[in-house]
Amino acid sequence: MNHKRPNRPSKKTVPHNPGDPSLGFITSMIDFDKVNQHIDSLIEMLSIDQRLLKQSGLQALRKHMGEMSAQYAPHQGASFDKLCQYMAENLGERYTMANLEKISGLSARSLQYRFKLRFNCTPMRWLTQQRLKACHHRFLHPLKNDTVTSVALYYGFANLGNFARLYAQQIGELPSESLRKSGSA
The missing domain is CATH 4.10.860 (DNA Excision Repair, Uvrb; Chain A)
Structure with a gap:
């Protein structure tokens, strides 16, 4: 049996030129x-x-x-940044991975990877953390008729028991204690 060795690739390298327009097609x-x-x-x-x-x-x-x-791939980063900004400005909305994909134009996998890379958590965990921070700020600077329930519901928490548990884990005290500190409760 006569086995032929495959040709070795050339040792010549293509110079790395980021401005080269032909690389845009390949890298896209x-x-x-x-x-x-x-x-x-x-x-x-x-x-x-x-x-x-x-x-x-x-x-x-x-x-x-x-x-x-x-x-x-800077356009993907810009989409991700815009998504984070949109979510932070609209914390009370209900989000699913499908509508995060639609808002950002990125795949669910890409979103999960980018959240893991930047924030070391999933998109939904990041959203929950942002909501909890917003609730904490609101408890410390409440509006006239704010209650724990009204603030939790406003920021998208439908399950109040789960909200209280998550809040205590992240903030270190119960929501009612934070609200009491402001002098409103």
């Missing part, structure tokens, strides 16, 4: 978020042995892909 086809998710999965599997992780070059590759993503 790369889903940087998906590549980074795969790299993160590999890093997670190897994280037990730091020596092996360093030797694998995955951390360096992850850093490089992050730089490439920032360089070639």
